Amino acid sequence: xxxxxxxxxxxxxxxxxxxxxxxxxxxxxxxxSSGLIDSFSLVDLALFVEDTFxxxxxxxxxxxxxxxxxxxxxxxxxxxxx
Amino acid sequence: xxxxxxxxxxxxxxxxxxxxxxxxxPNQPDFHIxxxxxxxxxxxxxxxxxxxxxEPGDVVILILQHGKDLVYSFWGAVLLGAIPSMxxxxxxxxxxxxxxxxxxxxxxxxxxxxxxxxxEFEADVKMLATESGYSVCEVFITDRIPQQEKLDLSSLPxxxxxxxxxxxxxxxxxxxxxxxxVALSHRAIFNHLDAYGESIRLTRDDVIVSWLPxxxxxxxxxxxxxxxxxxxxxxxxxxxxxxxxxWRLLRTISDYRGTLTWLPxxxxxxxxxxxxxxxxxxxxxxxxxxxxxxxxxxxxKSHEMFYERFKSYGLKFxxxxxxxxxxxxxxxATQNDLSKLPYVEEIDRESFIAxxxxxxxxxxxxxxxxxxxxxxxxxxxxxxxxxxxxxVPERHVGExxxxxxxxxxxxxNRADITKKAFLPGGWYMSGxxxxxxxxxxxxxxxxxxxLIVGGKNVYPQDLEALACEVPGVHPGRTVAFGxxxxxxxxxxxxxxxxxxxxxEAEHERVADEIRKHVTKNSAIAxxxxxVVGPKWVxxxxxxKVARSANKEKFIRELESENQA
Numbered sequence: 135x136x137x138x139x140x141x142x143x144x145x146x147x148x149x150x151x152x153x154x155x156x157x158x159x160x161x162x163x164x165x166x167s168s169g170l171i172d173s174f175s176l177v178d179l180a181l182f183v184e185d186t187f188x189x190x191x192x193x194x195x196x197x198x199x200x201x202x203x204x205x206x207x208x209x210x211x212x213x214x215x216x
Numbered sequence: 217x218x219x220x221x222x223x224x225x226x227x228x229x230x231x232x233x234x235x236x237x238x239x240x241x242p243n244q245p246d247f248h249i250x251x252x253x254x255x256x257x258x259x260x261x262x263x264x265x266x267x268x269x270x271e272p273g274d275v276v277i278l279i280l281q282h283g284k285d286l287v288y289s290f291w292g293a294v295l296l297g298a299i300p301s302m303x304x305x306x307x308x309x310x311x312x313x314x315x316x317x318x319x320x321x322x323x324x325x326x327x328x329x330x331x332x333x334x335x336e337f338e339a340d341v342k343m344l345a346t347e348s349g350y351s352v353c354e355v356f357i358t359d360r361i362p363q364q365e366k367l368d369l370s371s372l373p374x375x376x377x378x379x380x381x382x383x384x385x386x387x388x389x390x391x392x393x394x395x396x397x398v399a400l401s402h403r404a405i406f407n408h409l410d411a412y413g414e415s416i417r418l419t420r421d422d423v424i425v426s427w428l429p430x431x432x433x434x435x436x437x438x439x440x441x442x443x444x445x446x447x448x449x450x451x452x453x454x455x456x457x458x459x460x461x462x463w464r465l466l467r468t469i470s471d472y473r474g475t476l477t478w479l480p481x482x483x484x485x486x487x488x489x490x491x492x493x494x495x496x497x498x499x500x501x502x503x504x505x506x507x508x509x510x511x512x513x514x515x516x517k518s519h520e521m522f523y524e525r526f527k528s529y530g531l532k533f534x535x536x537x538x539x540x541x542x543x544x545x546x547x548x549a550t551q552n553d554l555s556k557l558p559y560v561e562e563i564d565r566e567s568f569i570a571x572x573x574x575x576x577x578x579x580x581x582x583x584x585x586x587x588x589x590x591x592x593x594x595x596x597x598x599x600x601x602x603x604x605x606x607x608v609p610e611r612h613v614g615e616x617x618x619x620x621x622x623x624x625x626x627x628x629n630r631a632d633i634t635k636k637a638f639l640p641g642g643w644y645m646s647g648x649x650x651x652x653x654x655x656x657x658x659x660x661x662x663x664x665x666x667l668i669v670g671g672k673n674v675y676p677q678d679l680e681a682l683a684c685e686v687p688g689v690h691p692g693r694t695v696a697f698g699x700x701x702x703x704x705x706x707x708x709x710x711x712x713x714x715x716x717x718x719x720e721a722e723h724e725r726v727a728d729e730i731r732k733h734v735t736k737n738s739a740i741a742x743x744x745x746x747v748v749g750p751k752w753v754x755x756x757x758x759x760k761v762a763r764s765a766n767k768e769k770f771i772r773e774l775e776s777e778n779q780a
Contacts, residue, residue, distance in 0.1 A: 153743065153744070157724070168732050169732050169734070169736060170728075174486070175741075176459075176460055177460060177490045
């Protein structure tokens with residue numbers, strides 16, 4: 135389940151945000167602090183998570199200290215789905 | 217005619233309890249600043265500057281973000297007769313090395329006497345400021361500005377300012393922009409506010425709402441100086457908060473019965489695509505009389521998308537307006553008549569590209585949709601000229617040049633580039649291409665090498681230099697340019713860098729490094745980073761990187777990839 139969720143998130147980031155469909159994003163790659171995802175795309179990620187997993191991420195949580203990798207984001211989502 | 221300080225004194229004496237600025241921060245009550253508080257707390261800064269030896273005419277750099285300290289430190293400099301300048305881009309992401317390089321670029325021509333910043337940046341800024349060769353006499357820290365008991369406005373040196381004195385400097389970002397400060401006088405700014413206020417029929421019943429950064433002319437002039445100097449209430453939020461929650465802008469317009477906003481084109485697409493209905497419950501946009509699209513190319517499609525999305529919340533189509541401007545003319549040069557919709561036309565694509573003529577589209581041939589930026593504001597004359605400075609006929613594309621009574625005094629301490637910016641007769645060369653029809657100004661591309669990303673000016677040479685700093689990249693063989701993205705309504709940054717290897721995995725690794733390095737060092741996110749093998753990058757016969765030729769090559773490759 136978690137691996138599947140991680141893949142879903144990673145695919146979204148590669149295809150829709152980075153526009154590099156073939157790109158591999160590892161679960162622990164830094165996303166926000168590295169500049170891979172810029173601030174204009176953070177809200178897209180939040181909307182995608184909400185539509186796909188039914189979990190809301192507040193705008194104040196859209197920063198590297200709340201999550202900075204696919205793994206951390208998946209854990210955050212999983213903790214809220216319970 | 218008057219000065220900033222004389223206007224502030226009048227408000228202080230006549231309407232001290234009128235709220236001038238409201239600052240919004242998420243999860244905090246809104247912070248209201250009356251003219252009394254504005255002037256008294258700004259006087260704290262003026263006194264601190266004076267004690268440290270800052271004198272009238274000295275430059276003070278403000279390295280601050282949205283918040284009361286930015287407001288007070290700015291007006292404190294004005295009260296003293298010193299010249300405030302807000303430093304663009306200060307984000308936690310910026311690397312220390314770049315931060316130092318940016319400051320060095322900024323200091324190199326502005327020679328500041330004082331710098332204001334937050335406690336967390338104290339050590340870095342002090343270290344640079346004390347290095348030899350710089351003029352800084354004091355670094356002011358926001359939590360150490362003592363409150364003054366008494367205010368004697370008449371004794372403040374700024375009260376003696378002359379209309380022709382420089383009152384502020386404005387910079388765009390990056391090492392190129394930071395070395396080119398637009399110096400504006402009291403007179404130029406008041407002349408602009410008179411003319412522009414008439415264009416938009418400004419009244420004191422207006423309420424301005426803004427998320428724009430104050431280092432940019434759109435935020436600084438339209439959403440900071442214009443309201444404060446004209447007694448119009450402005451409600452401001454931080455760009456960092458807006459970009460994570462764009463609904464805040466519409467909620468604030470509804471809460472404060474906002475009437476005026478200024479937005480770059482991408483913001484229309486951004487709001488239309490990224491706001492959920494549940495964040496708009498109870499929102500009423502019927503008070504909103506003009507949202508002025510300016511600072512990057514204007515698109516009618518963006519207006520349509522925005523209107524369709526928000527019309528059920530009381531938004532009127534005629535609220536969506538356009539303007540064209542530049543810091544060198546203080547802010548606006550044109551403005552659409554607010555009682556009408558901006559003029560939209562279809563022009564023939566082939567004539568436009570091949571002949572540089574904007575002929576109305578005919579016979580169903582491929583067309584380009586253009587939206588007018590309106591007519592010149594009352595104090596500004598506009599011409600369109602060819603490369604020799606001669607007027608071109610109506611509908612012919614040339615460089616937009618302008619003349620007004622609100623021009624910059626000069627680029628600060630840069631007589632060399634100031635001189636080059638003008639044609640004989642005092643016509644300022646905008647560096648933008650455009651054409652005119654019936655007095656309407658259409659902007660159609662840029663002569664100058666600049667990108668506009670989300671309303672921010674970015675110099676490609678700065679991004680190219682950054683990409684060259686990444687190990688493995690061939691020195692001098694990088695190209696940066698903008699690519700317009702219809703769905704985003706703005707230009708997206710493309711960086712191409714050449715390496716010696718043809719290995720794809722190696723290309724991807726270097727691309728990641730470039731992306732990281734550019735983000736950390738410019739606060740600009742590159743959408744496409746393409747690492748290529750030897751001999752990909754095209755150069756001119758004189759050995760310079762040809763940006764437009766490389767852009768065409770990139771677009772061709774992108775198209776064939778998408779077809780594959």
